[in-house]
Amino acid sequence: MPELRRDPILGRWIIISTERGKRPTDFIVETNSVKGGFCPLCPGNENTTPPEVLSYGREAGPANSPGWSLRVVPNKYPALVIEGELDKEGDGIYDKMNGIGAHEVIVESPNHEDAFSSQSPDKLRQIFWAFRDRIIDLSRDSRFRYVMVFKNYGRAAGASLEHSHSQLVALPILPRMIVSELEGSLSYYRYKERCIFCDVIRQELKQQVRMVCENEHFISIAPFAPRSPFEMWIVPRRHSSSFVALGEESFHDLAMIFSESMRRLNACIPNVPYNFVLHTAPLRSQPLDHFHWHFEIMPKLTSIAGFEWGSGFYINPIPPEDAARFLREVQI
Amino acid sequence: MPELRRDPILGRWIIISTERGKRPTDFIVETNSVKGGFCPLCPGNENTTPPEVLSYGREAGPANSPGWSLRVVPNKYPALVIEGELDKEGDGIYDKMNGIGAHEVIVESPNHEDAFSSQSPDKLRQIFWAFRDRIIDLSRDSRFRYVMVFKNYGRAAGASLEHSHSQLVALPILPRMIVSELEGSLSYYRYKERCIFCDVIRQELKQQVRMVCENEHFISIAPFAPRSPFEMWIVPRRHSSSFVALGEESFHDLAMIFSESMRRLNACIPNVPYNFVLHTAPLRSQPLDHFHWHFEIMPKLTSIAGFEWGSGFYINPIPPEDAARFLREVQI
Numbered sequence: 001m002p003e004l005r006r007d008p009i010l011g012r013w014i015i016i017s018t019e020r021g022k023r024p025t026d027f028i029v030e031t032n033s034v035k036g037g038f039c040p041l042c043p044g045n046e047n048t049t050p051p052e053v054l055s056y057g058r059e060a061g062p063a064n065s066p067g068w069s070l071r072v073v074p075n076k077y078p079a080l081v082i083e084g085e086l087d088k089e090g091d092g093i094y095d096k097m098n099g100i101g102a103h104e105v106i107v108e109s110p111n112h113e114d115a116f117s118s119q120s121p122d123k124l125r126q127i128f129w130a131f132r133d134r135i136i137d138l139s140r141d142s143r144f145r146y147v148m149v150f151k152n153y154g155r156a157a158g159a160s161l162e163h164s165h166s167q168l169v170a171l172p173i174l175p176r177m178i179v180s181e182l183e184g185s186l187s188y189y190r191y192k193e194r195c196i197f198c199d200v201i202r203q204e205l206k207q208q209v210r211m212v213c214e215n216e217h218f219i220s221i222a223p224f225a226p227r228s229p230f231e232m233w234i235v236p237r238r239h240s241s242s243f244v245a246l247g248e249e250s251f252h253d254l255a256m257i258f259s260e261s262m263r264r265l266n267a268c269i270p271n272v273p274y275n276f277v278l279h280t281a282p283l284r285s286q287p288l289d290h291f292h293w294h295f296e297i298m299p300k301l302t303s304i305a306g307f308e309w310g311s312g313f314y315i316n317p318i319p320p321e322d323a324a325r326f327l328r329e330v331q332i
Numbered sequence: 333m334p335e336l337r338r339d340p341i342l343g344r345w346i347i348i349s350t351e352r353g354k355r356p357t358d359f360i361v362e363t364n365s366v367k368g369g370f371c372p373l374c375p376g377n378e379n380t381t382p383p384e385v386l387s388y389g390r391e392a393g394p395a396n397s398p399g400w401s402l403r404v405v406p407n408k409y410p411a412l413v414i415e416g417e418l419d420k421e422g423d424g425i426y427d428k429m430n431g432i433g434a435h436e437v438i439v440e441s442p443n444h445e446d447a448f449s450s451q452s453p454d455k456l457r458q459i460f461w462a463f464r465d466r467i468i469d470l471s472r473d474s475r476f477r478y479v480m481v482f483k484n485y486g487r488a489a490g491a492s493l494e495h496s497h498s499q500l501v502a503l504p505i506l507p508r509m510i511v512s513e514l515e516g517s518l519s520y521y522r523y524k525e526r527c528i529f530c531d532v533i534r535q536e537l538k539q540q541v542r543m544v545c546e547n548e549h550f551i552s553i554a555p556f557a558p559r560s561p562f563e564m565w566i567v568p569r570r571h572s573s574s575f576v577a578l579g580e581e582s583f584h585d586l587a588m589i590f591s592e593s594m595r596r597l598n599a600c601i602p603n604v605p606y607n608f609v610l611h612t613a614p615l616r617s618q619p620l621d622h623f624h625w626h627f628e629i630m631p632k633l634t635s636i637a638g639f640e641w642g643s644g645f646y647i648n649p650i651p652p653e654d655a656a657r658f659l660r661e662v663q664i
Contacts, residue, residue, distance in 0.1 A: 015647045017647050017649050018651065196425065225337040319335070
């Protein structure tokens with residue numbers, strides 16, 4: 001059973017995930033692992049993954065057979081496990097709990113070669129809809145407080161499988177990053193009685209220097225203080241704290257702006273490795289006036305070295321105003 | 333001039349460092365850069381670095397000539413620049429300041445091939461003494477609030493030069509990580525009236541499950557909630573908030589425990605890439621009862637992917653109790 005441990009000084013949680021490597025020498029190869037050849041996510045290999053929890057597009061045939069256009073399966077090497085009671089315990093000054101959670105893989109397409117950044121808007125719409133379906137389903141489990149949805153693309157960004165996929169992790173605690181965003185935005189709200197993200201949108205639309213693209217329901221911006229070159233945030237124009245509250249009619253616009261942003265990024269830096277992460281309100285929370293859901297897209301172009309580890313801040317060699325201009329002006 | 337920018341939601345600071353790459357295509361090669369051939373840090377090439385700010389061991393000859401055993405020079409491609417007034421300004425909801433600071437390279441040895449982990453204790457003692465000298469010198473500049481000392485070893489850990497070196501950055505703001513440690517340890521102190529690091533030392537000495545090695549003045553442990561496999565902390569047994577307050581007589585023990593810890597790590601995972609970072613009190617602060625200086629050594633074995641970016645917590649595949657046992661039992 002994995003274990004969640006809390007750093008007593010910082011309050012930072014760590015997952016000790018014993019499903020993976022065990023001996024020191026196991027780590028020597030890990031950073032160089034390339035998975036080629038057999039693909040467990042391709043159609044026909046459904047029996048090599050744990051049984052699916054969701055699929056779209058299969059018109060006939062049983063679960064876990066080919067014919068699907070999108071499929072969600074539990075991760076075969078999960079960071080957290082779904083079975084068990086949530087036990088918390090102390091050990092002197094230290095706190096830990098057992099690693100209860102869900103870790104799922106969203107297989108975005110049956111086609112091994114498909115890249116997220118060149119998918120059609122309809123396909124992206126389907127992927128985002130799957131995120132929504134899974135979050136709603138997992139929110140029924142009262143042990144979980146948050147569902148983190150993310151994608152790793154490219155080895156430098158942590159992907160270990162080529163086949164186009166994203167992931168989600170349902171957690172029994174709120175991740176530190178979300179706690180910090182909730183606290184930071186609440187502190188602003190108490191002072192101004194306005195959502196800081198709404199103020200960001202207003203200022204970006206007015207200044208027009210960090211805008212990447214926009215449509216009726218969303219804007220895509222290079223954030224003012226980006227951690228990495230060409231970082232982008234996709235933010236809904238209308239205030240809402242929760243992704244799952246997004247109306248079905250807005251999913252088309254979300255797919256369109258994501259598609260355009262990714263195509264612009266890819267045109268600037270072909271085949272760039274990246275991560276994206278959905279930032280949304282905790283499960284089952286009331287609508288929050290101070291928090292605003294959004295996606296953060298982080299190209300993986302600079303390395304995280306001692307300075308970043310030690311300081312918690314980042315050196316970015318390109319101003320977001322320049323990055324946004326490149327992204328706006330590139331031919332797509 | 334570089335610029336410091338504050339994320340308005342998280343309060344996270346970013347350095348926009350315009351000395352480096354400029355166009356999107358500059359980033360394609362950056363992650364693969366290997367610097368071979370000519371070495372600006374080798375003896376005889378002193379004129380290819382900015383003029384030295386400190387050197388040890390040169391018995392004759394002018395500054396910036398060969399004959400040194402250790403040399404500190406400003407970074408040729410600094411993240412921050414030393415000249416100028418510290419200006420802070422707002423831009424609507426955003427805050428920024430100009431990127432005043434110092435960024436120096438500690439050239440640890442004239443021998444290009446020397447590795448920190450196999451240096452003699454006498455050499456390590458000299459390197460730590462150089463850290464002390466530079467922090468004391470930079471603390472006289474009232475624009476600076478913190479000096480971050482760190483080392484990147486190996487390309488995976490962000491090193492761009494082979495020649496054995498460490499770095500320091502003097503900053504006009506307190507890094508977020510240090511702020512979090514100061515706040516976390518103060519909150520514990522208010523509750524318990526004890527230093528949490530002193531309590532960590534007591535519990536580790538008592539439990540003997542995460543100890544790596546120890547001597548009269550220091551312990552080396554695998555921390556309870558490590559971010560990476562084989563993470564180690566080197567902590568002085570006697571309470572002190574500031575590295576520069578360490579008495580000269582303790583530098584031998586610091587060198588000895590660092591040497592042993594690094595040799596053990598290297599014996600477990602040969603030539604492992606790593607970062608280490610000195611965590612110490614802000615410049616010119618009074619002695620703090622709640623904070624305890626220490627080094628954190630982070631082997632670079634797992635990748636930082638979407639999950640870690642999005643959550644701010646880490647998946648570690650090996651319990652620190654196992655890592656400590658491997659480190660204790662390995663032949664060195």
